[in-house]
Amino acid sequence: MRPLRYSINTTLDGCCHHEAGIPPNEESMSYWTAEMERADALLFGRVTYEMMESAWRKPATGGWPGWMEEWEIPFAEAIDRAKKHVVSSTLTEVDWNAELVTGDLEQAVRRLKQEPGGGLWVGGVTLPLALADLGLIDEYEFVVQPVLAGRGPTLLAGLRERIQLELVDRQEFRSGAIALRYRPAESAD
Template sequence: MRPLRYSINVTLDGCCHHQAGLPPDEESMTYWTGEMERAGALLYGRVTYEMMESAWRRPVTGPWPDWMDEWEIPFAEAIDRTKKYVVSSTLGTVDWNAELVRGDLGQAVRQLKEEPGEVISVGGVALPLALADLGLIDEYVFLVQPVLAGHGPTLLAGLRERIKLELVDRRDFRSGVTALRYRPQTTA
């Protein structure tokens, strides 16, 4: 069974808005590129899919935009080629190597997890909350930013039940960011 991994940048006060933390640097982009390259598929809600597509989809003209630094291109290439599943009741179609996921969320994600392949990486805010409530997330990866945002959406706000986690890996970056990887603790 393919594991489902939730990965996101988060500030010390729990804000997970993509502009609240530190701007990406070469070290963090190398980390995210590695995570992307290990993902067999991405699972996004509509908002995250559209945001990631607008930033990271290869332009029709071919070359990457001038604003992109050389060290961002490997991430852009990795996300551009990775299979994507989009949970949406409002989109009629998707492209960018993507397909829509409709119907019962729990059943659809369980089916994706049963398919052969590597880890499924989920991002965003609302969709991971629903998946956590359903007990479907097998791993949580938080890049904790040394910033207090004081506003914005917070990580897993509204979670119905507490999920006890076990730390399985930690990596400190020169910028002060700490990558924390957790798995839900199993009750024996």
């Protein structure tokens, strides 16, 4: 069974709005590129899918836009070519190397996890909350930015039950950000 990893940038006070942290730099984009390349497929909710597509889909011209820094291109290429699964009750079709996930969320994600491969990656806010509540996330990866946002959507707000985690890896960035990777702790019954 391939694991499902939830990855997101967050501020020290738990804000996970994509503009709340420090701007991406060459080091952080290299880290996220490696994370994209580790995943067999990406799992998005509609909002995250549309946001990522508008930012990272390769234009029809075949070249990357002029605003994109050279160090952003490997990430753009990795996410552009990745297989994507989109959970939505409002979309009727998707493209950008994506397929629509319909029906019962738990059953659909369990099926995806049973496919061969090294892992699935999920980002965003709403879908990961539902997946955490269902006990489907095998790994949590938070890149904690050295910022206090003071407002905005917070990490896993509304989680039904507490999830005890065990730290399995950490990486510090020159910016002061820290990538923390956790797995759900085994229950001590």
